[in-house]
Amino acid sequence: MHNQIKAGLLLFLFCCIPFLANSTVQIASNKSGKLKVEFPTIIVSDIPTEIAISMDTTSVNDSVWIQVNQESIHAEIENQQILFHHVFTGKQKISIKVQDKQFSKIIHPIPLWLSILPPLIAILMALFFKEVYSALFIGLFSGTLIIYSYQEASLFTAFFKALFAISDTYLLQSLANSDHIAIILFSMLIGGMVNVITKNGGMQGIVNLLSKFAKSPRSGQFISWLLGILIFFDDYANTLIVGNTMRPVSDRLKISREKLAYIVDSTAAPVVSIAMITTWIGIELSYIQAAATQINIDESPYSIFLNSLPTRFYSFFTLFFILMLILMKKDFGPMLKAEQKCRQSSSSTDVANKESESEELKDLEIEENTPTRWYNAGIPVLIVIFGTFAGLLYTGWNQDVWNNPNLEFGTKLSHIIGNSNSYLALLWSSLSAVVVAIGLSVIQRILSLTKAVEALVSGFKTMLTAILILVLAWALADITKDMHTAEFISNLLIASNFSPLLLPTFTFILSALIAFSTGSSWGTMAILYPLILPASWAVCHSSGMNDIESMNIFYITVSAILAGSVLGDHCSPISDTTILSSLASSCNHIEHVRTQLPYALTVGSVAIFAGLLPAAYGVSSWILIPLGFILLYLIIRFFGKEVKLE
Template identity: 75%
Template sequence: MCKQIYSVLLLLFIHLISFSAYSSDKISTEGSPQLSIKFPKIIIADIATKISIVTDDINHNSIKDDSVWIEVNKQPILAKLDEGKIIFHHIFQGKEKIQISFQSKSFTSTIHPIPLWLSIIPPLIAILMALLFKEVFSALFVGLFSGTILIYSYQEASIFSAFFKAIFAISDTYILQSLADTGHISIILFSMLIGAMVNLITKNGGMQGIVNKLSKFANSPRSGQFVTWFLGVLIFFDDYANTLIVGNTMRPVTDKLKISREKLAYIVDSTAAPVASIAMITTWIGIELSYIQSATVQINIDESPYSVFLHSLPTRFYPFFTLFFILMLVLLKKDFGPMLKAEKKCRQALNTENLSENEIVASELKEVEIDKGTPTRWYNAGIPVLIVIFGTFAGLVYTGWDANVWNDENLAFGKKLSHIIGASDSYLALLWSSLSAVLAALALTLSQRILGLSKAVEALVSGFKTMLTAILILVLAWALADITKDMHTADFISNSLIASNVSPYLLPSFTFILSALIAFSTGSSWGTMAILYPLILPASWALCHATGMSDLDSMNIFYITVSAILAGSVLGDHCSPISDTTILSSLASSCNHIEHVRTQLPYALTVGGVSVFAGLIPAAYGVSSWIIIPVGFIFLFLIVKYIGKTAE
């Protein structure tokens, strides 16, 4: 496998040195204004490219509709005049010659676009290296470098110049670009604040107090996993908050009960997004409604986006089946595949001093050790955690408040709350709640004189430090996502799979798989939804009518396709080692990231398969969700019962 990867990289490198780059230039005449031809930074084959011709004439008098002649491969191109700027779009199929003429002067250049199929290389290399070498930093970096070397090799005449620019672009372009996003900065700050809070409530004995309280209910591996699952379902309004709070809170409990970190990470990861994707009051609502609305406008459907959302809820099979599947694993005390091995190893490692893993476990358990004599009062941790939970909810309501919606007598209370939270700023809500929780934890610690000010601040700073590794992974993952966006990776996957004619009844299943593949490659469920909703929803409506289906049947397929895009993106996000939520789950559970992905993958694919064959296909043919969901539950129960084995 290693030799095959290196062979692919070598062939790719040889391919890169075999072409010439495109360029931009100016057309100038004596005493007349100059025209600057502006190409985009990246030109991808089979993707519409916008090219601008700009004059430096302030009055824009020199350019007329017929004063500039544009040809590509000797074919005239239609251009648009806009305030002295001529804009035209062209889809380059391959190496093409472009000629622009103006006042007896002409500009000629050969455009060599990046083949669209190469866009799959960066995420593919990152994913293969992560799974093969079990080291995510180098995998993400090599994936980033493969993307930048592809981009700059098609811009620079020299491969050596391209090499150095590609190296520098990783930091000065893509990493900086990912850090310039306010949403990303908010996630980093929230993660650091949560890490600081968790470390402080650990050092002040509050976490141990929670452990002591939960131990009354979580006194066995099964009950411990059930409490973790229940908390994951309870914190339904945001997947980031869910992951970090549940993972950090339950880690000492599950360690004590000999539950593997891999199992904890799986439960945390597989309750966060599924719950957030089906609850009607979550931070996902706003983005979903905006995507649905953009699609309904294209096809002239009068139904409101919220109504479409509600009609699609019963067919979101993957989230429902995932939550039930976890519950069956817990109640039946069974596992299979790599997770079973991880659970057995955890049971044995914590009982056998001679195993090398025991040293790793012991070093990790030092994170939750407290000084002797420290009081273990549960409320010293419970109050800050509750502040995060209810503070986030209050922040969502505050930032999304709309008096007109609240006073609308035609809307039910649930719909009012959903609209308000859907329009909220989740990042601000998370920042406010996490900072408030840190301040509350500090006040509780100092007021009870559990720790002095210097030790309390030291605990907070130490909590910040524990997040640095995960933050670095997040930044690299975001940068790689930007690479895939610039190179139109999602378009390549979509075009490849959509090229063949698909039956309307198979479209939801096809969409589910396509969505999962894109989310797996890009590591972003929201990014996948942003790509596929405006692409697939209008296509599904047109396809249904093209085959003679009625409006009623077409709407049924439309609703299921809405669900399939979201559910597939959640599945792909669960499976992807470059997903930020998957990384956060590993972080919050202190689990090796690649081990988390490796152990979670068989479970996610199992539920995904049941979702397709027992869910989406029957639903498309008109079978009611009231029948499909119980049947799907039965299938999952039988799989766990007869394939799973106990780790005891």
Template identity: 55%
Template sequence: MYKIITLFLIFFTSGLANIGAQPYSVEVNMPEVLVSTVETEVSLDFVSLPDSLRQQVSVLAGGKLQHLSWKEHTATFVTRFEQQQELKVAVRDKVLYKKELNPIPLWFSVLPPLIAILMALLTKEVFSALFMGLFVGTTILWKYKGFSFFISLFKGLFSVVDTYALSALLDKDHLSIIIFSMLIGGMVALITLNGGMKGVVTILSKYAQSPRSGQFITWLMGLMIFFDDYANTLVVGNTMRPVTDKLKVSREKLAYIVDSTSAPIAAVAFITTWIGAELSYISDGIILLGLDKSAYQVFLNSLQYSFYPIFTLGFVLMLIVKKKDFGPMLKAERQARTEETDEEDRPRVHLPQIVKEIEVGGDVKGRWYNAFIPVMVVIWGTMAGLAYTGFDADIWHDTTLKTSTKLSIIVGNADSFKALLWSSLGGVLVALVLTTAQKILRLKEAIEGLVNGFKTMFSAVLILVLAWGIARITQDMHTAAFITELMRHIRLSPQWIPALTFVFSAMIAFSTGSSWGTMAIIYPLILPASWHISMEAGMDTARALPIFYNVVSSVLAGSVLGDHISPISDTTILSSLASRCNHMAHVRTQLPYALTVGGVALFAGTIPAAFGVSSWLLMIAGFVLLYLLIKNKGKKVDA
């Protein structure tokens, strides 16, 4: 009996000892997506590992022992995974972790955006192109996680929605962009329906007494309605058409002026329906690169390189002032001056439903202040919001800093998304009060108009969501690293990246007819790649930033150029519709002008600016060159 009790006590105490001495283990943390040849950081979190055994830890990856950096109970190492290989973590002879890794080949990372581009070229449609690019990417990810091809197809299809689209919508900044875009769309609809836009145009149209003054007022209106290219096109085109018809200005010239002021001014103005998307793409890029800049700062600095939009606005004005044209436009203008053409003789153009919903009824009285006040609320509200969210008393009272530097720091520290949301909501509420208080529309009708304004932004929101998904999958698959490697092999100088970006963006926008879709495809690829290439070329931050700003503006400028020369572009089509101009006649007469300005912007602006020539000097030189081209090549319309 004594022996039995003794044995029981021995077994019991040894069991307690084993329970108290918990065996050590390791938790391995690495990116969910592994891409070959890309540097990957792996962290090893050890549990209950005695300090005395740290030197006995060995990590084998790809047949090579890895050097570990310790911080408390966590060890990290950086390696490049090549093809299929084994990762093994051991302490002495005890294996704690063993797994076969199957990294995605680096060149696969370019497939999602490449498929999106090819689909856009084939289908001439950006929504399906972005979706297919995203679908191809998710399928590749699941295939390299070890699933069969058919299972990967199903999982990839579902991941488009439950992973990438959902993550895009769950991002706070992304939601801010969506809400801001919808609010601006709603405000534009309200100030159109309440006669605000009509009132502003009516006042200015009184000063149109000749073909030149009529074109100038049209151009001026295009600048004043800067916050939305659709509103600009539809309002200016529809309102000024009777005036320009009376003054014998060709419908082709009206469509050109409308088209060449709407997108360019919306692309570079501070408060527009474009700014949300632009800030979103820029913000994603600078967060990825870890730059100490705000999206608004980058946007403002990039404006000095926006040669094509700015040159286009000046080129239109010079054509008007000099009363000259060339190419097919000259023939159209001379024909309009000499022929008597009534409204009934004009070709009939069938309007889509969206245009009819935004058009102003003939019985609506024009009241300029109904547009002016809400727009001012948005403009000044945004400025106030930026000042409020970014103000720092210590910086403002620092006498060693210039006022411009203080303002730049305040804007850089500001929460631009909050400022845009506050101001756009204020603009909508003011427009709603003005519309109902004057009994122009009943509250129910005003809300219906507001909702119709929201609907006009749906396509833009859908493009944004798909674009954010493409941006994330290119980040997961390290597409920027592939482009960087490619550029390194061909030894491309960083100074040529802005020019290539401009041309490539123009080609994509021409093929898709969408400047927004082009920005969605190009921005996530080129921003990280251009920065990495500049760094690997030995540039410091001060030298790389001007090229980065140039690339930011080149995507936007190239998108607008491609949009102008594309017969399937939304703004090109809307310009034809609003001006009641034959669509292909508009495309044919605008094409030489857009390509002329695009060539000057590229060779006299983007390229020399990338090599360090002052952008302000290039602006002057570009305008001089365009003036000389008009003077020497253009001919008087009234001759």
């Protein structure tokens, strides 16, 4: 059913575009004698609106005095236009007088509070329908309908103009951005590379190499955890490959399917969320870039990403928590019962409820007699990693900074990467890796050129749903920007005296709730990044924080959105990665959710009280991360019980 909805939505979006090429939003203009006054298409109450006046004579001055509603204003002249700003607080008549010429018009501004409706409707629809694509589309439509309802006399006309504006204005506008295109290409190339190195046996080679060391329940779990760390570049590939290949090993060692599913699920998204070269990075950089542009931050999105990494407490704590459970051979809650039941049975298959194979699992199958050489996957992955780093250095290189004796090496490197073009670096490295992966497959005669290209294209297809979310999210972000939603949220938080020090924790919980309800970490990020990041900046400054203090909260908030979405994704029974983890591990899905939930909530609580809260108050991550590790160790020691093999 979901696939039919997605297909229908895609068909509708692309069919609309050819017929609506001439319906682009236009500037409204009015003339009175020789005085021409131009208003922007979207006028929002309580937000300064730029108004332009054109006259038939060109002033030689740089500025001029005009009268607006009997008030004298000193306005600037730019490109032969008089420019000034006016704030509309509601429906009102505006009168403008320049010399002996006068203009008047009644303006119906959009109430600022209506700006919250598009993202709020998107959230509520996602919660109700448990489906992100239609929710984002309905959020888009509600925004354009509000805009055109305040421009058109007829609601019927506004309805169709709003519908058309989605495709020929906002969707096309989001695709016209070169950075957005770069992100789409990078995501497709990484998806293609993952599929090629899977089909040529490279990923299986890495698994086979490490699985030889799995000789006990503890070592088997450790190898599963280690594979989850090593396959860091894509959560889907991580989940499907590790779960599918380690399942026979786990069965042999009497590791419960629930425990394998937990390890698979809880290493996939956390490691992808903190790795610097993944299928997630391009999407996250685009959201950060949009927010940075909106609040006029000069720092590059990649630099912001790097600075936010130390506060992604949930991801770090989850990976450590799993490792401690394995090394200490302890579990608690429903997982303990599942492990004990598995140890007491003849094999884990006696207590596993096998699921039918999904299309995703079948796509991972390789042909018989395919050699499983680890380097066929290792080399392309290393090219992506080191190629991206080299691209960052190349595009951000500054000889003066590098030769400055007063700067430390880390400062120099941070400055160079901060000024780099991360989109180009990611494109160059991913394209190089794809070429090398195909070359290795063809030269060794593992795959013919035709089959290698087919694998590449099949990998492209795996990213299409993510790209659809991206395009819809970019369009919704543009709507919220035009309607000044961030300003409304900022004003609301400021008026309520909301402490900016609590904002990261609030954001983390909100993100987790949305991701839990929708089952999509990407959909959650798409909704929250354009709203919360600008609001956090405004709230910090309104409370008297300087730029450095505000950036600290900004970095933590960036992390909180992503980490919260991962937590909610782990707890959600409708999450795609949670479902895939159950399928790949052949574990009963409800049992997987039931056994994983207490662990995820435990780590999430520690992430709040030992991470986000003190970090907002200025405590260093160098202190908080070890503190969180200690707390998790103590929880396992005092609440966990050892599972013994009979």
